[in-house]
Amino acid sequence: MSKHVHLAHKIKPFFNSSCTIFCSSFSSFRSRILRLNPFWIQLHYFIVLSVVGFLALKCSKPKTAPAFRPKDLDLFFTSVSATTVSSMATIEMEVFSNTQLVILTFLMFVGGEVFTSFLGLLFKASKSNIGEEDRVVSANPDSENSHTQIELGFYLNDPQILDENPNTSLESGIKSLGNVYLKHNSIRFLGHVVLCYLLIFHLGGSTLISLYILLVPSARQVLKQKGLQVQIFSVFTTVSTFTNCGFIPTNENMAVFNKNSGLLLLLIPLVLFGNTLYGPCLRLVIWVLEMVTKREEFGYLLKKYGELGYDHLLSSMNCLCLAATVFGFILVQFVLFCSLEWNSEALSGLNSYQKLVGSLFQVVNARHSGESVVDLSVISPAILVVFIVMM
Numbered sequence: 001m002s003k004h005v006h007l008a009h010k011i012k013p014f015f016n017s018s019c020t021i022f023c024s025s026f027s028s029f030r031s032r033i034l035r036l037n038p039f040w041i042q043l044h045y046f047i048v049l050s051v052v053g054f055l056a057l058k059c060s061k062p063k064t065a066p067a068f069r070p071k072d073l074d075l076f077f078t079s080v081s082a083t084t085v086s087s088m089a090t091i092e093m094e095v096f097s098n099t100q101l102v103i104l105t106f107l108m109f110v111g112g113e114v115f116t117s118f119l120g121l122l123f124k125a126s127k128s129n130i131g132e133e134d135r136v137v138s139a140n141p142d143s144e145n146s147h148t149q150i151e152l153g154f155y156l157n158d159p160q161i162l163d164e165n166p167n168t169s170l171e172s173g174i175k176s177l178g179n180v181y182l183k184h185n186s187i188r189f190l191g192h193v194v195l196c197y198l199l200i201f202h203l204g205g206s207t208l209i210s211l212y213i214l215l216v217p218s219a220r221q222v223l224k225q226k227g228l229q230v231q232i233f234s235v236f237t238t239v240s241t242f243t244n245c246g247f248i249p250t251n252e253n254m255a256v257f258n259k260n261s262g263l264l265l266l267l268i269p270l271v272l273f274g275n276t277l278y279g280p281c282l283r284l285v286i287w288v289l290e291m292v293t294k295r296e297e298f299g300y301l302l303k304k305y306g307e308l309g310y311d312h313l314l315s316s317m318n319c320l321c322l323a324a325t326v327f328g329f330i331l332v333q334f335v336l337f338c339s340l341e342w343n344s345e346a347l348s349g350l351n352s353y354q355k356l357v358g359s360l361f362q363v364v365n366a367r368h369s370g371e372s373v374v375d376l377s378v379i380s381p382a383i384l385v386v387f388i389v390m391m
Contacts, residue, residue, distance in 0.1 A: 038120070045119075046083055046111065053079035053107045063097040063227070070095060082107040087246030087370050094251050098232050101249055105236045112243030114198055114278060117312055121191040124309060125184070182300055187308060189297040193285060205238035205270050206231075212263055219260045226250060241267050242274035246370035254361070258350065258373040261357040268361060271368045276326045279312045280319035329390055333363035336386055346374040366390055 054076040062069060070078075074090045081088045082104045096104065109115060213219045213230050223233055228249055240247045250256050257263050273281050283302070290298035305313040314322065337359045341347055347355045358373045365371045366387040376384070 038123070041123070042116070045116075049083045049107060049110060050076070050080045053083060053103060056103045057096075057100055060099045060103065061097055062095050062100060064095050068095065078104070079107060082245065082247065083111040085111050085113075085243045085245035087240075089247070092251045093247065093249050094226060096249070098229055101232055101236050104247065105232075105239050108243050108245045108247065109202075109239045112239075112245075112274070114194065114242075114274060114312075117310070118191060118194045118198065121187060121194060121310060125187045125191060182296065183304075183307070186297040186300040186304070189295070190286075190301055190308065190310065190313070193282070193289070197282065197285065201242055201270065201273060202235075202238055205242065205266070206234040208266050209234040209237060209263065212260075212266060216260060216262065219257060219263060222250075222256050237267070238270060241270040241369055241371065244271065244275045244369040246365070248371060254371050254373045255375065258358050259354055261354050264357050264361040264373065267371070268364050271364050271371075272326065275368050277323060279314045280323045282312060283314060283316065283319050286313075329367060330360075330363055333366060333386060333390060334360055337363050337383055340380050340383055341374075344380065345378045 054072075057075045057079055058072065070091050077088075077090055080086075085108055210230055213223060213234065220230070223230060226249075233249055236247070236249055239245075246253075248254055254264070254267075283305075286298050286301050289295070290302060301308070301313065305315065338356070341359070342355060347358060350358060361371075361373055367390045
């Protein structure tokens with residue numbers, strides 16, 4: 001027993017020193033990362049994702065193997081396109097197997113604007129972190145006043161605070177300290193809101209699409225003919241539509257579902273709330289949370305939105321103007337499209353209700369994800385010009 005105790009006493013200093021070195025190295029590495037320019041971080045982020053996506057697509061077998069295997073350049077192009085949610089492709093989507101569709105879904109999700117902005121919030125929260133590792137802990141834990149004064153002294157020695165107010169007093173210092181904590185907590189709360197926003201729309205959208213396909217035989221028959229699983233199709237389409245990528249795991253895009261008006265109506269909100277209406281919707285969510293919870297952090301987000309550096313958090317006036325612009329452009333396109341294409345070949349074979357929903361879906365996607373229920377080659381030149389202007 002004494003030998004084990006003696007051995008433990010020898011190992012303990014080595015273990016403690018190793019932990020200290022590791023923590024110090026990690027802290028130094030983390031501080032260097034946080035000092036990097038966000039541009040270079042984003043550039044490396046998308047490059048690494050594109051390369052990893054390409055390798056994953058290359059290692060997995062396509063649906064058409066061994067008769068046809070896409071070239072490496074085409075796979076890399078598809079990986080970059082999915083990561084940057086540009087929806088350009090040199091390969092028909094039905095070439096990809098279910099495993100490859102899952103890989104593309106992941107690339108679209110982590111490359112989407114809302115998710116990358118969420119990562120930006122995490123980066124910002126790390127830079128402004130005033131957690132336990134940065135706090136000055138009082139030597140006397142029983143003295144609350146001593147702890148407050150030491151923390152206050154730490155922040156009063158901050159050159160930024162002193163530059164802003166050279167005559168910083170104890171009272172103004174306490175106020176500055178409170179503002180720092182409030183801003184830090186507000187950024188953390190905003191990150192939670194954005195994460196919940198992502199989860200709700202993706203889980204809700206994929207669930208509703210799955211239910212629709214299971215309940216509507218015509219939609220279910222399309223997936224059966226193309227060998228697509230309902231769950232994979234639902235998640236893939238939800239992520240692609242929300243991120244405004246525009247990939248659909250069918251060669252005809254959404255044209256094969258042009259008579260499934262319910263499915264099109266489910267996708268329209270995802271197109272808008274993942275793109276131009278994200279800012280207004282985010283502010284509305286924060287306003288509702290502030291009304292319900294009465295938390296000071298939500299009020300700070302609504303009033304001090306400009307100080308947080310989160311581009312999607314807008315003022316109420318900007319949100320109203322943006323929403324009015326979005327719906328105004330949609331209305332103009334919808335009227336023009338219905339006027340010129342109602343009896344055209346593009347909408348042939350559809351009843352009046354299907355034409356209305358199909359037209360609405362088409363004009364909404366013209367400015368956003370690029371999904372289509374009609375053959376663009378048969379659309380009149382005037383409508384094509386309208387789409388170009390709106391894009």
